[in-house]
Amino acid sequence: MPLSDKNKPRFAANETLWRTAMTVAVVAGLFALVVSTLLIANYLQMRAVNPLDNPEIVKLRLQLAQSQEPNPTLSEQIRVLDLLARKAFFTSQKQLQAGAYLLLGGVVVLALALYLAGQSRPRLPLPNPDVPAPGYWTVRARARELIALAGFVWVIGALLAAHFTRLDVPVPAATASLGAPVIPAKAGTSLPASEEQQKTQPAAAPTVTWPDWATVKKNWPSFRGPGSYGVAQFTTAPVEWDVESGKNIKWKTDVPLPAPNSPVVWDNRVFLSGATADKREIYCFDSDSGQLLWAYTLGKLEGTPDAPPKVSDETSFAAPTMAVQGDRACAIFANGDLACVDFSGKLLWGKNLGAPDNHYGHASSLIAFQNLLLVQFDQKANGRLVALDLSDGHEVYAVKRGIISWSSPACVETPTGFQLLLNSSKDVTSYEPLTGKQLWQLKCLSGEVAPSPAWGAGLFLVANDYATATAIKFAEGKTPPEPEIAWQFEDALPDTSSPVGTDTHFYLSTARGEIVCLDAKTGKQAWMQENEEGFNASPIAVGDRIYLVDRKGMVTIFKDSDSFEKLGSPTLGEESFATPAFMDGRIYARTATKLICIAAG
């Protein structure tokens, strides 16, 4: 028998089968309908109140977190609600799964029954009445018309979409510089060039002359000294003293508010800042007597946020060291408040740079260069390097920076000119201090970077714990300078303390109390010394000696040499996190509560 005949359905009716199949189909259809309704209801219910983010529980939890004492009733309430929520969640998940299988089963039975029903009561094949309606030609004509209509609708739709949609994405700026002064040019009026110039730079340093580099070097204008790279210009600091007996202690003064920032000195003035959650102060001391000359309390500046910033205990509210330049001193605080005061304690200008988004608290110290105050304002988003004119605080330039750090800028006179070096948690970047132009960038850091760059033997050194210490050299005579990794070191690395460089060595001090001496040429470890206490403060090179304060306030003084030669280990008498200032024959050191001046004789 030919295949075709065997496989052909008979078009034969079977009334009983049809009835049975239809009954089954109706039942299965109803079943599927009920199950899908339940599933949809379950879904909607889950969406309305997601049991896992139950707002009621969230509210109660917040209440509990805010209460000081343990609250058993509240705890019990949460437990009951939470149990209900979890039960609801898992039950509904099980329901969804079971429902899916039930629905699938229902649909299968339905399809099977309907198929059988169709087979058992077939529609007999019957040709159309004589004249096929609509005729062959009419169908084609209709189809053409309909397609033309569809094309028309399509075009109208596209044109409407084109007309009403404009992307709201700004045209990207050609340069990465942010906040560069933009002059809104008034339509139709073009300003004369000179006038425009004046508008761009409202105060083009009218009469103020700023101290030159030589003058700056005679002072201690910022964190870790002139240029902020840890090298003192005077080499006459004392090596022994005793706080207990007062030997070589010139004076000791209490500092009203505590903070980990370090003293800065200009002529006969010593500056410090201190803060609590809601109070911010700048102190000025007489360098000869230690007398607190004045304390300036910051009021609310433009843009000062009402709520205090969230900071860690170690960072606290005034971690950044101040900067002093000529006749004025500047301080920045954890809430973004920046104030510039003169030597008599009068506010010259102040502004808020925006509350830093920083989970430990803002920690980068300030540095001044000529007429500019340079602020490394690194944070989670919108980090930037801001240069403000010291005369009135207006923004001269701002450069976008990608990533957060707690490191401070260093400004170094290199053979190719001044370079402003900023560490971030990924890389080190060099800028032209006056313009903010990026000179070079090297990706060699990682982790949460707090140590600042060092300079010695013609090399830059940057380091961070869990990353590496990287020495950067420069090909001779290349402008702009081209960085190149000279060597790297990985064994013991600083966590908050910055490295320091001399002509022959680099020194690292770690949070675990190691002091490491590296050969500047090769990067080989010359020696390592273990101290009982870890280091937060940074080592300072004073002539051929290195001074290093540990957390307990003990100062290790050793020779800049290929072997460890201890010159003394006097103590500051209490905990210290600040890096002392070194002037001619004097050391100014900040401890947990005091400012101490140490001087020989």
Next chain:
Amino acid sequence: MRRLPCIFALLLLLAVAGQATAAFRFPIPEFESGYQHPTPVTPAPRLIPPAVDIAALAGALSITAWLVLKRRSRREVLLMAVASVLYFGFYRKGCICPVGSVQNVANAVVGNGMGVPFVVAVYFFLPLLFAIYFGRVFCAGVCPLGAAQEILALFPVQISRPLEHVLGLFAYAYLGFAVLAIYTGAGFLVCQYDPFVGFFRLGGTFNMFLAGGILLLIGIFVARPYCRFLCPYGVLLRWASIFSKWHVTITPAECIQCRLCENSCPYNAIVVPTPENAPDDRRAGARRLGLLLLATPLIVIFAGWTGLASHQFIARIHPTIRLAERVAAEEQGVYAERSVESEAFRAGSKTPADLYAQAEALRIRFKTASACFGAFMGVAFCGRMIRLSVIRRNRDYVADQGACLSCARCFAYCPVGKEDAAF
């Protein structure tokens, strides 16, 4: 300066957003009790060897071709469809499938730097190859999406042929748009909007089920709506099948013009004999065709221009464009709060300016892609129009090789037996 928050910081820093990575805040303990770390649970993927996948597809295609062309059995083709739904659908969870593979191949062709695994390449080409020789046997009983609809096409009705022609253009639009999305990197739209994969996985988003459910319900009466009016791979299969060598025929032997099969095809894929009573003016038809052929380049260019004009509208399908718009609006203070995407972006190292530059580059890519998409639709439009203006004479009831899905429904309606063949 200061790091390593002590334990109390935990209580202080309640709301710290935690992307401060790679910080070992706490030292790794040294255990004295001889404790050993358990190994983290990272089981390998459960893989089906590529050879099995390829063999399954090749086998299913061969069997279906045999059932359709040799056995000519509707029931067996339907059983094959059930088997495919079970294996390719429920067992393999609808992935990998040739319909989605269009995008992987397009991705490799436009040079997005992502190769196509060999299995996926085979899944793309094998059904096309079968179509060149045997017609759309893939659609008939292998494709799980098609098979699911075929099984549920319980009371099929014929929709009007003009409507069929118009709706068929949507598949071209979907194909073009999917390729546009691939070219611009906006995503794999075909997979994203696969209506039935949720059923195969017995889980998925509500909208997916809604779309799939509606399509299946429609499909009870209007058979295979996805295959006919949406499937992007179907467009390619259609063109391969047009040239097929051994395409299925309605009658096993000679057509006797009995007209019994006339209403048997729910897909309007039976070409009726060209009537002799040609309407009035033969000249008018010729003129229309001539005009159409002349206008085609203009229409294609115009369509390309409409695409180009609406590129900004289309560009919004790209997440980066949407993010750039959001960030720009936030920068201008339109929104009080940042969106999750914007928050995540800001935590990264890119600046809004970078993002805008990226969006601008994408916009230019969308310009090209939209213009091409528009032109492609113009071509599809003109192609349909030309086809409806050209007369190809045929005497018998034959399958429209492009549209025919080889479902084998019509066989039962043909009274001619194989033994009637005059060999």
Next chain:
Amino acid sequence: MSKEKTGTDTSATDAAGGSGDVSVPAFSRRDFMRAAAAVAAGGGAWMVSHPSEQVFGWQLDPRKCQQCGRCATACVLTPSAVKCVHAYEMCGFCDLCGGYLQPGAKAQDSGAENELCPVAALKRKYVEAPFYLYTIIEDLCIGCGKCVKGCNAFGNGSLQLQVKQEICVHCNDCAIARNCPAQAYQRVPVAKSYMLKTLEGGGAPKA
């Protein structure tokens, strides 16, 4: 209407080659074209496939992850194929665990008011003073990432979200990847289908 247009006889547009012109030579031009197409398809399959780079599955990079919680909801599977995985070697084994306890929890116990995990999938076990081991009960974990967020914010980041490859259905276009705000998802080869952060490189300080 047009009457007849037979000029398109054997060209490519002559699709429905009616039963009239059946007689074809043994190997026609069309056959040749078909064979060419077949060869082209085979060659094309070979060309577009790069057997060397078998990118296959999806994985999320915990270094980019922002713990937004969408892994739990965006996956095509319910519950999600993403679950928390613990890299024990990175863990500080703290008593006061940011991944286990609610912020500001009053006691270090598994009371619902203190426990962070909404489905109690994180199990805490005493090892030795003062260390506790935290393990994940996978059947319960829904991949919401709450514990991961806590561990990243206050701990070493040893709790990490990962796509469990034995659960994942390896979609062509991962639905979570599409919804991930941090763009932490990427295609990974079979051999390296997990991206857990580990201790490697420098290591952590020993207590």
